[in-house]
Amino acid sequence: MSETGKAIRVALLGCGTVGTEIVRLLTEQADDLAARVGAPVELAGIAVRRANKPRPGVPAELLTTDAAALVTRDDVDVVVEVIGGIEPTRDWLLSALEAGKSVVSANKALLAEHAGDLFAAADASGADLYFEAAVAGAIPLLRPLRESLAGDRITRVMGIVNGTTNFILSAMDETGAGYAETLDEASRLGYAEADPTADVEGYDAASKAAILASIAFHTRVTAGQVHREGITAVTPADVAAARGLGRTIKLLAICERVATDDGESVAVRVHPAMIPRSHPLAGVNGAFNAVFVEADAAGQLMFYGQGAGGAPTASAVLGDLVAVARNRVVGGRGPRESAYADLPVRPIAQAATRYHISLDVADRAGVLAAVAAVFAQHEVSIAAVRQEGRSADASLVIVTHSAPDAALRSTVDKIAGLPFVHEVVSVMRVEGEEK
Amino acid sequence: MSETGKAIRVALLGCGTVGTEIVRLLTEQADDLAARVGAPVELAGIAVRRANKPRPGVPAELLTTDAAALVTRDDVDVVVEVIGGIEPTRDWLLSALEAGKSVVSANKALLAEHAGDLFAAADASGADLYFEAAVAGAIPLLRPLRESLAGDRITRVMGIVNGTTNFILSAMDETGAGYAETLDEASRLGYAEADPTADVEGYDAASKAAILASIAFHTRVTAGQVHREGITAVTPADVAAARGLGRTIKLLAICERVATDDGESVAVRVHPAMIPRSHPLAGVNGAFNAVFVEADAAGQLMFYGQGAGGAPTASAVLGDLVAVARNRVVGGRGPRESAYADLPVRPIAQAATRYHISLDVADRAGVLAAVAAVFAQHEVSIAAVRQEGRSADASLVIVTHSAPDAALRSTVDKIAGLPFVHEVVSVMRVEGEEK
Known part of the structure; x- marks a missing residue:
């Protein structure tokens, strides 16, 4: 040339x-x-x-x-x-x-x-x-989404797109330490900014999720439309509960195409979630980012690399x-905005996800039946239960089938008020498994 | 629109x-x-x-x-x-x-x-x-290499780009079965074609490696310039040796930019190699493909998805x-051929890789010293040795530092002829670790 x-x-x-x-x-x-x-x-x-x-x-x-x-x-x-x-x-x-x-x-x-x-x-x-x-x-992601997959129908984008929170969660998983202490360590090592709000509260990931959803679904999505929860409320108990279930906690950005009775819509959310340790995203540690893409014809794809620096x-x-x-x-131009599909963006209250709930309960007969009844009342279906006696009290771990956020919140509120429930130890969304 | x-x-x-x-x-x-x-x-x-x-x-x-x-x-x-x-x-x-x-x-x-x-x-x-x-x-790979990384300097592309051989090697790793038997099973399940030559002898992967190297290094590389070894010689002993070292065997396509005294050149090869089980490519099983890319500014990237179908x-x-x-x-056009760099393509004999060698030897004093002397004569540097006595004979496992293919071949020929060496159990390249 x-x-x-x-x-x-x-x-x-x-x-x-x-x-x-x-x-x-x-x-x-x-x-x-x-x-x-x-x-x-x-x-x-x-x-x-x-x-x-x-x-x-x-x-x-x-x-x-x-x-x-x-x-x-x-x-x-x-x-x-x-x-x-x-x-x-x-x-x-x-x-x-x-x-x-x-x-x-x-x-x-x-x-x-x-x-x-x-x-x-x-x-x-x-x-x-x-x-x-x-x-x-550095991960080539937007170009693949908007050009390589331009002939496909993307159904889901799920990824780790914030290095600071991934560093903190990886460290909490390794050391068992608390959030505040681990944030301090991350700041000291240069992995967190002096004001870490944009990272730890999920604003940075929400902006990225909005951009990913816009491209993936040919629909304009802004950061304000993304349901956002940061990692500041993640506790060592959550981390331990995840570990006990063969899972680990990651801050995920999830963009989904959702089929409803009145047609398709888009749900975009950023929140911590438990994923199986066998999931490809589970091995993404420290400052690395990775994004999992699912499309009708292409199937599952993953993109991995350094997310910042x-x-x-x-x-x-x-x-x-x-x-x-x-x-x-x-001569010529690159792709223009592609927002022709113009799908509605669903509020999180309608989004259905699976949940893990750990409870400290009294170790006596009938507890599981009573707790299960509360789930049934709120039409939240239970996928798996594990109960372990520990002298005077017992640990009860429940994983639900996919349920609306609002129904789960009401369920947990009701359960927390039951007389034999000593403590709600951990409530955390579960991702990366079949629904 | x-x-x-x-x-x-x-x-x-x-x-x-x-x-x-x-x-x-x-x-x-x-x-x-x-x-x-x-x-x-x-x-x-x-x-x-x-x-x-x-x-x-x-x-x-x-x-x-x-x-x-x-x-x-x-x-x-x-x-x-x-x-x-x-x-x-x-x-x-x-x-x-x-x-x-x-x-x-x-x-x-x-x-x-x-x-x-x-x-x-x-x-x-x-x-x-x-x-x-x-x-x-389905993996977006050529577009990222030729467009997303167009402002970077790619140094290495290493991947699993053939689903049939990956299926066979994954199955051999799981079952411990031999190559021929596993190929039959793959054919039965539709993972291998009636004539599997192009896949199992590495021709398919070599074509892909040539394309990848051409784009990554802005140099025209044809399939005939790719050093090619298939998987037909991989034995259960190789698979077991890999497992014993915390490694697994994959058929890799490797495209490298090599610095030499007379400037840069390109080395492109397809061969089975042991990689650590902790390496991102180790978890790529069955019909999936994955490609690891290293570039000066971007650092390490990985692309993962379905390689065929x-x-x-x-x-x-x-x-x-x-x-x-x-x-x-x-209006406008996509990228044209970019072969301006026109780097020389090196023959495999000059390519330096690390090797694993497993030997069955007589269990007596001086064996290691004698074997080590042969390596030294051929200027192949030893990185690690493990020796295990087993009643009358012993197992000797050697991993070399990076050495030219030709030197390694001469070393192994010489060692095979030593009187106290009962058998050369496995000789296999090692990839995915620091050199």
Whole structure:
């Protein structure tokens, strides 16, 4: 391939961990990138919040604090956004797209709320909008979902998409320690941010789930429509209960196509759940991410790799950059937003999942019958029960069949008030098994 | 997305298991495909070898035995090839590409030998050539390698890409049975073809390895350049030896970027190897495929799913069909052949791998010293030794550091001739560990 094309000029927004890696790779791999794109790829400018911070390896003459001016400059073809935040980033990207610049973004929070606006601006000018790095870091996931599986019918996407919570849950599983103590350790090791809220409360995973569901089901889903529970309430008792059942606890993002009487809908949720230790997702530890995809024709697929970090995220960004740059060189565009199916998004109260419930109860006859009666009253069907006497009291472990969230909550409330129930030790959703 | 575009007309070559699935999906999912492509996708004709065979669900009026005429017909936009074979399939696809028809092929043997010619024909007319289904069935793998990782530097691709051999090796590991007996069982269950040569001798995996290496390293690699060993020589003793070391045996396709004094080269090989049971590939059983990719920035990635079968293969074909049809509708082209790096392909004799060797030896002093001396003479460095006395004789298990194939072969020949060596029980490459 001859490299005769006019250079593709890139405006980079943000020069933190990821941005610095992008600058490094653009420089070190310039020849390879030029050969793959069919034209040299050059940095036109780098927008940063503070221009005078030392940035080794970053050409100082390219730095600017005026992102708004940079993104619409005539000599810019593509805007790469790794600066984060909703505003003013959204405005910058809209201006860029309106001016016909293609955009590559790693901004999950922005895409999970405003993908519609951004795609509309891209369509109006014929620009590209790519954001592989927004979900699961280096793992090629959005491109496979929206291109490789474009001829298939995806029914389910279930994955571990947040490294911080996976690190914490893996550590709790290994050590038996509590959540707060393990979070402190994760912070000390650099696996949790100073303010870990977005990770541990599930906001980050919910944004990613919204993006995955939108692509998988050709339906616009925003982060606010995702049922979200974080890991802050996971206890050592939950972890021990999971272990006793041959299971482990993971924070899962689950996007499902649900058939109902009035047609299909989409359910998207993020919550901790017990999965069997034999499940492929159970072996995904620490900062790794993995996503399990089920489609009618393809069957089960799994994608695994590093979900965050400077270099892995930069890899995903550069893959997109090569694609949009190549589209500039040879003509053509990448996929547009595909939201034609426009399925309704179901509230969690209607979502049916299986549950595990561990109780400390008095060790006497009739307890199981009474507890089972409460389940029956609420029409929650029991799949398995295990009862173990321990001198004065007993442990009762129940796994339900698939039941609506609301019915399960009422059941547990009622059971907690029974006189012979000493304690509700653990209530946790169960995933990764046949329903 | 409005569906106002002129229909994209598809010529299908082959109507066996995969072709029938493609016809079914094109019919059942016609509305979804039209929405995703931006135009209806219609079958223009189906070329088959025997027109009068009963084919339930396949419109009889579309059948023809004249593939050569079909592929260049004016009303055909895209040719989908699932008929297999080298000639005359190659001629048909060249004619189609020369006539400006885009081609989607699942033909690994053809692509592994003639990708260069086919890409040249596609370039000359501006047509697309896609072949995701040629490697690892439904698993999105070629698109991630050639697009998602286009901004990264891939260093290694290692995978299980043949379901038949994986089924046989998994079964041998479970039952301890021999190769011939297990092959019979696989045939009976439909996991092995009547003539299993292409699978069990590694030809199928070698074609896939050539395709993977070509894309990963931007270098044209053909099947003939792949070092190939099948599984027919794997013995129950090998399987038992692996098990004793916490390992399992898989037929691996390995594509590596190798740094040498005179620059970089590429090594591509297919052979059985022991891998640790803790390795992600060790858990890939039966007809599933999985491919492990290592890249400088992305780090380690794994892709997992069904490697063969009608529906999974059809899923991959239809994903490509949507892409090439969409390129017709919106303009633009998919990636061309990328062989600019043009790295030399190294012969296996120069490839360095680790080896496991199990010996039955006389149980007396000095045996280990004598064996170790032979390794030292051949400059093969020993990583670990385990010796176990068993009354009159002893078992000696050696794992080497990375050593050239040629040096290892000479070492084993020499050791086999030593008077106190009763038997060379097992010699097997070791992969999936730090070197």
